[in-house]
Every structure is written in structure tokens, then in C-alpha cells.
Amino acid sequence: MAEIDDMRLDDRVKGVPGGVRDLRLGDVGRQGWNLLKEDLPLPVAVLKTGALDNNSRWMTQFLRATGAVIAPHGKTTMSPHLFQRQLADGAWAITVATLGQLQIARRFGLKRLVLANQLIGRQAVAYVVGELARDSEFEFYCLADSLEGVAMIAAEAKRAGLARPVNLLLEGGLMGGRTGCRTREAALAVGRAIKAAAPWVALRGIEGFEGLAQGASMEVREKIVRDFMDYLVAIAGDCQREKLFAAGPVILSAGGSAYYDIVAQRLAAAGIADATVVIRSGCYLTQDSVAYRNFFARIRERSPHVAELAGGLMPALEVWAYVQSRPEQGRLIVNLGRRDVSSDLDLPVMLAWFRPGSAGAPQALAPGSHKVVELNDQHGHVVVPEDSPLQVGDMVALGISHPCTTFDKWQIMYLVDEAYRVTGAIRTFF
């Protein structure tokens, strides 16, 4: 990470104070900045280090209890600093979603990577084959759900005379859902094609993404997820019977950030010999204040063995803004918009406020009392009680829903302690 710490920040980067030039990223924590002292321009995104530490510990417990390993989805944060933290916590690999993310992970020296997607197009296939040829320590996995995809990869590996196969995970998918073979027959056809294209490609396991299960209630969605896990296991069984897997452990992988308890339990119980169960939650590390908070509450509700674990995930990410206008007694405008905070799953929520120059800590706002009702590109509309104490110039803390789509709006996020002193910063790459 020395390369990132040596990067220079200046005031063209959102969140960096005006006038700053040539500040080493690694020196951000030495500036004596404090969010509550208005040392940072708002809006700004912060990560609470206490919550990050807590969430690291919790996931370590979860993995120990379930026997699964984790390849956290790097697309959530795209922060090499956080990847390093996850690897230090024992992560088996880092997952990425796109070629661009793969390029970034490789540039920062990551060795074991799962591309949870098909490898498509001349640039993508050539890049991966080139990296595999160049670096014998690079261990790479990607998905396959079509004969065309397998053929494209095998052809390039052959053309390049690659000395080892490209590792593939056969993807199963939900009908009406995203990628992935919709039937065992379709999956088997792709699995056979992979074996037939040896030694250029190798089938290393089975993969699926359950996170998009649609259904009127949580119970219905959970049943879809359980059935989907059984479907993936059935594909794995088919491949094992036909001896389509290459030698070595069989990877069984699924698990976004909403159902990983079901995934870990169901895949571990599948009875596939020599299996490694790989979950891929990206959101556990920062958690959030709405959607994943609710998912987590539900995980504990339905999985008593998870509820027994000490502690629980806490939201680490906050975005701070100013009250910019109170043009009507019941309405505030804050200087933060859809370019600063997620709005794809839910609008952000008002957590606390602080009057600059005052002593003490931010004061909590009663949940729902101050309600974000609309975001424009650079503004937030907040409906407030007529007697709300907030006035122009006050600072407010917002909690987010869906970490992925807040991370991608910031090139840097500040690390803060419990008193909102800035102890460092992370850089993202989107």
C-alpha cells in the first residue's frame, strides 16, 4: 500500500480542503483535522474506525462458526487499503466484478482473484491470459455460462500457448434473473465444453448469485434462495458424476450480503466431496444504516447459530453535510445530493446534527423525525418538524443505504475516531 500512501492529494479531489496541494495520502492523519471543527469541506464521507474493527471481528467469528471462507466483493469499496485489511483478516481471495476492477487489483499486487462475471471481449480475455502468462503466482477464477464464452477464452489461451489453464466456475442462474445457466442440462453442456477445451481451461467449481431473488415477502425470497442453492448443488453433483471438475478442491460459491448465512449453511451441507465454500459479501465491512442493517437483523432472526455470535455489524459509513437553507419552517435543504450518497435502494437517513463552534458531541436525531424526501444531483430535501432546532450552517450526519453506491461517489474517504478526529484516509478506484 506504500504506493497509495505516497499518492498526492490536492483540492481538486472532492472532500479535500481548498488550498491543499501535494499532500501525501499517508499524511492525512497527521494534519490534526477534526470534522466537528469544520476542518473539512462538506459534504464529506467518513468511515468510523471503531465500527470497521468491530465488523472485521464479527465476520471472522462468522466464518469460524460456519467453516466457509470469504472472497469479499471488492466492487463494494474498490479500496486497496480495505482489501489489504480483509486479506489480513484471513480472506481467501478478493472478488471483482469487471475487467477494470481486475486491472486495479492486479496493479496493487493482489494474487488470488475471483472475477464474478464472464470474461468477455478481446481486451478482457487477452489481459487475463497475459497476466496468467506473466505472473505464475496469479491465481484467477472467472465464471462461464455459455459455450461462446468458453470458446473465446480457450481460443485465446491456446493462441498464447498458456502453460496453465484458465480456471472457470460454472454459473447457475435464476429464471428471469441475471447471468447463469437456467437448467441443469444447459449447465452440463457448458461443463462438458470446458472439459473438452482442456488444457486451456479447467472447471474448478460452481457459482451463483442469489441476491436478486424476487418475491413478495422475505419468506418467499428465502425459499427461492434455498432452492437456488440446491440447484447449484445439483449442478455440482452432475459435474462430479461426469468427472468434469479438474483435480483439486471443488469451489462452491455464492453469497452477496443479504443471505450469506443460508448460503454457507446450505452449501456446506451439500455433501460435495472436497468442497470449499466461498461466500463473497462485500458490504459486511462497512455495513449500512438501512437496507443491509435490515438484512442483518433478519439474518440473526432466521439463523440462531448466527444470533449467538458476540456483537453484530455496525454502520461505519456516514456522509456529513451542511444545512444550506431552511426556506420553509418544515423544510431544510442540505448541500449533498445523489452525487454524494446512494439513492438506488433507499434515500439516506438523518442520524445526528452538530452546531459548529459548540462544545460536546453531535446530538442524535430521533429516527424518522427529520426525513430526507428527495435528492437532486447536489441537494437533499429534508422534511423537518416545525420546531426542529436545525438552522442554516448546522452540520448533519446522514446514514446510507447500500455501501457500494456511496463508495463510488468518493475518491477519498476519511477515517475518523469516536470524536471525529481524522486519523487517516482511504483511496477508492472507480
Next chain:
Amino acid sequence: MAEIDDMRLDDRVKGVPGGVRDLRLGDVGRQGWNLLKEDLPLPVAVLKTGALDNNSRWMTQFLRATGAVIAPHGKTTMSPHLFQRQLADGAWAITVATLGQLQIARRFGLKRLVLANQLIGRQAVAYVVGELARDSEFEFYCLADSLEGVAMIAAEAKRAGLARPVNLLLEGGLMGGRTGCRTREAALAVGRAIKAAAPWVALRGIEGFEGLAQGASMEVREKIVRDFMDYLVAIAGDCQREKLFAAGPVILSAGGSAYYDIVAQRLAAAGIADATVVIRSGCYLTQDSVAYRNFFARIRERSPHVAELAGGLMPALEVWAYVQSRPEQGRLIVNLGRRDVSSDLDLPVMLAWFRPGSAGAPQALAPGSHKVVELNDQHGHVVVPEDSPLQVGDMVALGISHPCTTFDKWQIMYLVDEAYRVTGAIRTFF
């Protein structure tokens, strides 16, 4: 722009081919890259230079015909290259929305800037006052809609002993809308406070943003916009009667990218002496394929003097992706998601497709025949006819709705000619 052209690109930037290191941005056009030859990793965002040229010409005509000047909203593109182009086209100023955007514009040497917002918080006020003190050529305008806001700015200017006033535009707002005084009385109180705080601040004009007018039909919204312009003019009249304006031209400014014809006409006809009408459309330069395309059609319909102008705005921005999977005959997945393209106003639309290795040009898709129905973070779901020719590995061009929220997803966009040869690149700063 030499500073930007000298910036170095590498493959950690989305859209840059794997393996690229230390490529001068100004040399991108000399690489011989062609989108259709798969020289770029997808997804990628491109700007068609022919359409940019066309849109520049059209807006020049519009301004000549209406007598308004333009301070294009820089928040749309946040691209100094495009700002420079707009200034070369005769733009009166560049508008920005936030302190961060102001910092960027100043770092790239822009002299006349409108901050179409209140200046809030210690960092923001101190930065602007500092820049005004440091650079006598810096001409700055920002909004005011509250006594607290005026007091904050005046106090810092006084503390710093600033030799000239901070220029303010008094903001009127729509009831239930965003910022801005809701009544003439409230506006007058702020206007008086500005005059009373001389010489630290000066009232230079009136401002409003009509773009959020709510109403069941376009006709209703247009009436709200016309009435709102009359309201702004009434505020200006009040201020003129009370001699609250500082000496010099009175700025009357409004105008997003949907109603600027009404704004230009209504404010020009207001009869305010020595007025300069400033519109601020940010989206005209790239236009789009859905929302602003429809707004533009409506502008020509309701404003015959605009319909008479030669030509019309054309969409310049496309995002290209691969077909990644066709897991069901009627459904494609493309490798582009909400992190790559706007989805706040409308989902993107499928424009054309191209099979790598084939000769000729991309083939148009009949409008609506291939329909994007959902975006995840990194995937797009497309419903297609059973007999669609598209297959895994084909390239597709998507048109966007709302340029602002596509620009902010790319640090670089390629400039392409009519054959999709890459002739250069622009850098954005978000």
C-alpha cells in the same frame, strides 16, 4: 489545458486498456484506437465530436436570437476541456454547484464563476474570500436566501479586510421546492440585509431555478415556470425601487436545460433597466437520448422562434458495452450497470449493435425493440425479441438520459469521430 493534457493515464482508470502505463492524456488521440476494433475495454463512454460541434453552433444561434448570455452549468460535465470549449464559444461565465467544483474551476484558471448555491460553512466562506483577496481578476457570484447566510459571508469578508465586496444574487424559490425565498417579503428582507452589510457584500441581481417545477402535465409545469419568472422579476423590481442593487448591470439568472427558452424570453421582456439575462443550461452541449431530447422537442414546439433556428441539438454521449450473457432467448445481460450510466431519470436505451470483426458500421436497433429493464451495479438486464441477432460478445451502444449522472461515472471519456476512431479524450473531475 496543458496541465490536463500532460496528466498521465494508466489502467487503474476505468476505460483505459489493461497494461497502459504513463500515457499522456493529450496523446490518447495518437494511439490509433478504434472502438469498433475492440481497442478499448468495455464498458466505455464516448463523446461524438460531430454532435458536440453541432450543439455548440446551435446554442450560439439561440443566444444570438434571444439576446441572453450563458453561464453553462459546469456541474454537468466537470470537464475543464469542455469548459474551455464553452468559453471559446462565448460563454459569459461557468456555473458551479459546490465548493469542490469551485476549487476545481479555480485550479484550472477560470476567472468568472457563478456558484449557483449558498456559500455555507467555514471552509467555503474562507476559501472564496481568500481567492477574492489573492486574485483581483477573479469575478465571483453566489446566491443568498437567508439572513444567516448573508451574515456569515459578510463577517468573514470583514474579518479578512477584503478590498471588494462578495457579489450576491438574491434567490427566489418555489413553495415546496428547493432553496430560495418563498415570498417577496422574505426576499426583500434578505436584499436589505445585503445592502446593510456593505461594503463586504453587494447585491448584483436575482436568481432562481425553475427546473424542479412540479405538475401533472407539461402545460401546468410551463405555467409554473412562467409565473416563477414573473415572481423573480417582481423581486428584482422591489430591489430596484428600494435601490438595493449595487451599481452596474443587474443580473437576472435562471434556466436549467428544460425551459431556457421561456426563461430567456420572460426575463428579457421584464423591463428591468440595465439587465443582463443569464441562462445556465449544462446539458445542451452533449444533449441526451431520452429526457433532454424530449425537453428539446417540446422547446421547439412551444417556441416558434427557437424552432426556426437551423438544425437542432443531437445526442453526443454514448456508452458502449458487451453482451455478456443471453441466458434466456428473450433476455440479454450487458456488462454495464448503474455505476456506468445514469438511471435517475430514465433507464438507458439500446441504440445500435456491432459484431466484432465484422465490416461496416454499427447497425441501428429499432427504438424500443431491445429494452433495458433493470440496472444492477455492474450489469444491465435487456429484454429482446426471441429472434434478436445479438449474441454473447457482440457490442452494443446505449443512449443515456440525463448527462450529469453519466459524466460523474467516468474520469475519462473518449472523443470519437463518425467511424468511432478515437481522436482524443477529456478528463472529468468529480
